[in-house]
Amino acid sequence: MRVFITGGGGWIGSAIVDELQATGHEVVGLARSEKSAQSLAHKGAGVLRGDLDDLGSLRRGAAGADAVVHMANKHDWSNPAESDRSERVSVETLAEALIGTDRPFVVAAPISGLVQGRPALESDASPAVGLDSNRGGSENLALDYVDQGVRTIISRFAPSVHGAGDWGFVTFLFGAARKHGVSGYIGDGSTAWSAVHRSDAARLIRLGLETAPAGTRLHAIAEEAVTTRAIAEAIGRYLDIPTVSIDPPDAGAHFGIVGGFFAKTMTASADATRATLSWTPTGPTLLEDIETGAYADA
Numbered sequence: 331m332r333v334f335i336t337g338g339g340g341w342i343g344s345a346i347v348d349e350l351q352a353t354g355h356e357v358v359g360l361a362r363s364e365k366s367a368q369s370l371a372h373k374g375a376g377v378l379r380g381d382l383d384d385l386g387s388l389r390r391g392a393a394g395a396d397a398v399v400h401m402a403n404k405h406d407w408s409n410p411a412e413s414d415r416s417e418r419v420s421v422e423t424l425a426e427a428l429i430g431t432d433r434p435f436v437v438a439a440p441i442s443g444l445v446q447g448r449p450a451l452e453s454d455a456s457p458a459v460g461l462d463s464n465r466g467g468s469e470n471l472a473l474d475y476v477d478q479g480v481r482t483i484i485s486r487f488a489p490s491v492h493g494a495g496d497w498g499f500v501t502f503l504f505g506a507a508r509k510h511g512v513s514g515y516i517g518d519g520s521t522a523w524s525a526v527h528r529s530d531a532a533r534l535i536r537l538g539l540e541t542a543p544a545g546t547r548l549h550a551i552a553e554e555a556v557t558t559r560a561i562a563e564a565i566g567r568y569l570d571i572p573t574v575s576i577d578p579p580d581a582g583a584h585f586g587i588v589g590g591f592f593a594k595t596m597t598a599s600a601d602a603t604r605a606t607l608s609w610t611p612t613g614p615t616l617l618e619d620i621e622t623g624a625y626a627d628a
Contacts, residue, residue, distance in 0.1 A: 332356045333539065334391040336382070336420070337401030338375065339366035341498065342438075342491055345532035346399060347375055353536060360391055360402065382416050385423045392427035397434040397539045400424055403465070407587060418466025425472055430479040434539040437472045439465065441486045441524060441549065441598040442591075449524075449554055450486070450598035452547040473545060481544040485535055488551050489596045492616050493528035494624040500616070502588035503565060504628035513566035514576040514584055519559025521595045526552040527613025537607040551600035552611035558592055564620040 333350055337343035338359030350357050351373065358376035361367035367377045380387025382402055392398050400421065404413040421437060428435055443457070443464055444450040458464040472482045490500055507513040526534075531550040538548050559573075566573035581589035603609060614622070 331396035331539070332358065332394070333397045333399060334358050334360070334378070334395035335399040335401060336360045336388070336391075336424075337403070337438075339363075339369050340401060341496060342487070342528060342531055343399075343401040344369065345528045346401065346535050347373060349529075349532040349536045351375065355536075358391060358395065360387060382420045385419070388420060388423045389427045392424045395433070397436070398424055398428065399436045399535060399539065401438045403438070414464070414466040415461060416466075417468045418461055418471060421466075421468040421472050425475040425480055425482070428480045429475065432479055432481055432544075434481045434483055434542070435472065435475070436483045436485055436535055436539050437468065439469045439484050439486045441488060441551070442594065442596045444486075444598070450549070452549055452599075452602040476544045483538045483542045483544075484547045485538060486547065486549050486598065487531065488524040488526045488553075488598070489591065490523050490525040490556075490616055491528055491531050491550070492525060492619045492624065493613070494619070496528070496625065496628075499523075499588050499591055500561070500620070500625060501628040502586060503561065503592070504569075504625050506585045506588075507562075507565050507569055507571060510584060512572050512574045513562045513569065514574055515559040515562035516576050516581050516589070516593045517578055519557055519562060519575065521593060522555040522557045522597050523561070523595075524551045524554055524597045525556050525616035526550045526611065527615075527619070530609075530611040530613045534603070534607065534609050537609055542606060546606060548603045548607070549598050549600040551598050551603070552613065553615055554599055555595075555597045556616050560617060561620070564617045565625075568621055568623070568625070
């Protein structure tokens with residue numbers, strides 16, 4: 331297939347590009363910067379210059395492809411309303427270009443905020459509906475196009491998609507540990523995150539666009555629950571510094587922007603996903619990556 335991907339220069343997106351090309355697919359990536367364009371071209375992928383505000387480029391990319399993978403997001407923490415607006419408009423633009431084609435449209439989404447008190451399931455619908463909700467309600471918006479001949483597939487990602495070179499949440503935790511000389515967890519450290527290795531996440535996306543039925547929700551989850559205390563202890567062992575509890579009111583000052591996420595349990599099951607795709611994660615665990623130096627340069 332000829333696959334158009336947004337966010338193909340990003341942490342997960344670049345792994346998806348590699349996975350697709352290694353399995354015989356042709357890739358065209360949206361590139362908003364010269365660096366991104368050069369990275370895609372170096373891999374032998376096609377380059378379409380533009381960004382999420384360039385709706386014409388999104389339409390052209392989707393219209394000329396056999397499948398679309400939407401990974402890009404502004405992630406503007408200073409203006410979340412703009413990120414939500416952009417996400418909704420981007421999904422709408424890409425989906426409109428695919429109406430009546432039955433082509434796969436894979437849309438990235440988080441597992442956070444789906445349910446309370448238990449791991450999220452693939453059968454759990456997102457509560458986010460409309461522009462003023464998380465990510466502009468883009469998950470439900472994308473699924474609305476199934477009845478219009480779009481093979482929408484939602485891929486929900488663990489809060490930690492880890493591996494060498496990761497610049498996500500765990501990188502911030504390493505930064506806080508180095509800054510303060512201790513590796514912290516919040517309260518009793520019983521909150522937990524799901525996790526998946528980057529290579530396993532990329533393979534899931536490829537399998538999903540190849541075989542998943544329209545309307546499928548997939549969970550890129552290899553480990554259902556890793557406690558935040560276990561994460562902090564692994565960081566402490568790697569850096570050879572003490573592991574300590576941080577009082578919840580002090581979490582923001584200690585951890586910075588990641589403190590609010592570290593205080594939350596964000597977990598999900600992937601049982602249905604594994605059955606649907608015959609997907610078996612094979613990459614290292616999160617703690618293995620931490621303890622073997624994947625974050626040495628974090």
